[in-house]
Amino acid sequence: MKKLLTASAAALALLALGATAGAQTPGEIPFPAPKADVFVAVNTATAAGEASNLTTRGSSVIFIAFAADTKTKKVLTDKDVKYFYVAIPGQPNVKLAYSKLGSRYVWTGTWTVPASQPLGIVPFKALVKTNTKRYGSFVQIGVTNAMLTVTA
Amino acid sequence: MRSLVFLLGVALVAGAFAASAAAQPPAPDKHFPGNDAYVGLATGAPAAPAAAQTPAADKPFPGEVADVLLYVDIVNSPRPKGAAPRPKACTQLSSFKRGERPVLRIFGVETGTGEALTPENVKYAYVKIPGLPNVKLNWGPHGAGTARAYFWTAGWDIAADYPLGVLPFKVVFKTESGKFGIFTQDGLPPENRLTILP
Numbered sequence: 001m002k003k004l005l006t007a008s009a010a011a012l013a014l015l016a017l018g019a020t021a022g023a024q025t026p027g028e029i030p031f032p033a034p035k036a037d038v039f040v041a042v043n044t045a046t047a048a049g050e051a052s053n054l055t056t057r058g059s060s061v062i063f064i065a066f067a068a069d070t071k072t073k074k075v076l077t078d079k080d081v082k083y084f085y086v087a088i089p090g091q092p093n094v095k096l097a098y099s100k101l102g103s104r105y106v107w108t109g110t111w112t113v114p115a116s117q118p119l120g121i122v123p124f125k126a127l128v129k130t131n132t133k134r135y136g137s138f139v140q141i142g143v144t145n146a147m148l149t150v151t152a
Numbered sequence: 153m154r155s156l157v158f159l160l161g162v163a164l165v166a167g168a169f170a171a172s173a174a175a176q177p178p179a180p181d182k183h184f185p186g187n188d189a190y191v192g193l194a195t196g197a198p199a200a201p202a203a204a205q206t207p208a209a210d211k212p213f214p215g216e217v218a219d220v221l222l223y224v225d226i227v228n229s230p231r232p233k234g235a236a237p238r239p240k241a242c243t244q245l246s247s248f249k250r251g252e253r254p255v256l257r258i259f260g261v262e263t264g265t266g267e268a269l270t271p272e273n274v275k276y277a278y279v280k281i282p283g284l285p286n287v288k289l290n291w292g293p294h295g296a297g298t299a300r301a302y303f304w305t306a307g308w309d310i311a312a313d314y315p316l317g318v319l320p321f322k323v324v325f326k327t328e329s330g331k332f333g334i335f336t337q338d339g340l341p342p343e344n345r346l347t348i349l350p
Contacts, residue, residue: 028293030268031259031301039261041223044244049343051226051246064344066213070266073217104213104339138223141257142299145242146227 031141038076038136040067042086042126044148047110053148057113061148065096065107067128067136076130077105084128086111096126113150122148213339220269220325220333222260226346229253233309247347250314254346255307258289258335262327269304273328279306280322283314289323310348319346 046052047060055061063086068075076084078098084107086094091114096107126138140147214221226248230241234251248254256279260269267273270291277289289304325333337345 028270028302030270031303034268035266036261036268037266039221039263039266041221043225045246045344049341051244051344053244054240068218068221068263070221070261070263073219073263075212075214075216075218077212098212101213102339102341102344104211106213141259141303142295142301143227143242143257144295144299145240146225146244146257 032137032139036070036136037134038067038069038128038130040126040128040136040138041065042124042138053146054151055113055148056151057115057117059113061111061113063094063096063107063109063111063124063126064101065109065126065138067107069130069132069134071134076128080130080132082129082131082133084126085109086124086126088122088124091117117150119150119152122150124148214335218263218333219331220260220262220327222258222269222323222325222333222335224256224258224323224335226254226256229255229307234312246344247349248310249349250310250312250316253307253309255305256289256321256323257294257303257305258323259303260325260333262329262331262333264331269325269327269333270302275326275328277304277323277325279308280324281308282320284308289325314348316348316350318342319348321346 042063042065043051044053044055045062045064046055047062049062065084065086066075067081067084069080074080081098084096086096086109088094088111091111094109094111096109098105099108101108121144124140128136130136225244226246227242227244228238228248229252230237232252235249238252242255245254258277261267262269262273265273269277274291278286279289280286287306287308289306291302291304293300293302294305295301320336320338323333323335327333
């Protein structure tokens with residue numbers, strides 16, 4: 001009986017450990033990373049300003065971004081940043097400018113989709129470096145239908 | 153002693169059940185953001201503090217400093233209840249018709265620690281929509297293969313009589329450490345904001 005009790009207790013302890021870990025399963029990696037020095041958010045819009053991840057050759061994609069240093073909590077302005085740009089494979093970097101959009105200041109940049117741009121997903125990234133040498137980046141959530149896509 | 157063994161056995165079975173439920177992967181045939189309804193009351197969630205709501209003009213978006221930073225976009229659900237599905241689901245949009253189902257996708261960090269927002273450090277998270285009960289934000293996996301990632305989502309069906317025009321929704325996070333993250337589209341151009349069409 002003692003053995004049975006010990007075995008049951010051990011199994012219970014293991015399960016308790018498993019249950020605790022279950023609340024933060026190792027596979028549950030938050031997007032885009034468990035931790036960030038500089039948080040970056042980038043949304044895309046059409047030239048008319050509507051949110052969209054779909055574009056066509058010859059059209060313009062507007063990148064609308066903001067970033068903040070997670071240590072100082074400060075949202076970055078043009079005074080805080082060494083560089084902030086969008087990198088598109090095979091294309092020159094799209095420099096983001098701190099500018100007024102509506103009544104707010106955000107970082108914006110425009111990419112005109114070239115006629116030679118392959119159709120399909122555009123796996124862009126945004127990269128920022130602060131004057132205090134802290135880095136941040138943005139990548140799109142990996143749900144293909146919601147990623148920036150050049151359509152025919 | 154027998155009772156003790158019995159109790160341990162019951163606890164063991166209950167624990168195994170809970171563990172398997174927690175570890176259960178989503179059904180492979182589920183579509184983003186899931187087959188189940190996402191709408192639910194954020195029960196017990198107190199109202200968000202009034203402070204963060206309307207940012208002043210000429211300030212950086214989303215504010216000069218922030219305790220919690222949020223990325224937010226809106227996609228269309230593949231199965232709207234009151235409208236014909238669009239040719240392509242899960243695309244980012246700012247305009248939705250009555251009967252369609254917008255789904256907010258959100259990830260973020262808590263400043264100070266720089267840690268991502270997960271159920272481990274979030275006390276509650278919901279979307280406040282004028283005229284509707286709060287819509288709870290759900291944490292879950294989306295995407296396929298190596299791109300599969302965890303973030304927060306919430307969707308709701310736009311009623312046939314819901315007011316037209318810009319819908320000033322508000323995303324509210326409260327962390328376990330007592331910090332609030334509020335996201336609104338205030339100050340952005342109207343065409344970029346969530347808008348309800350006939």
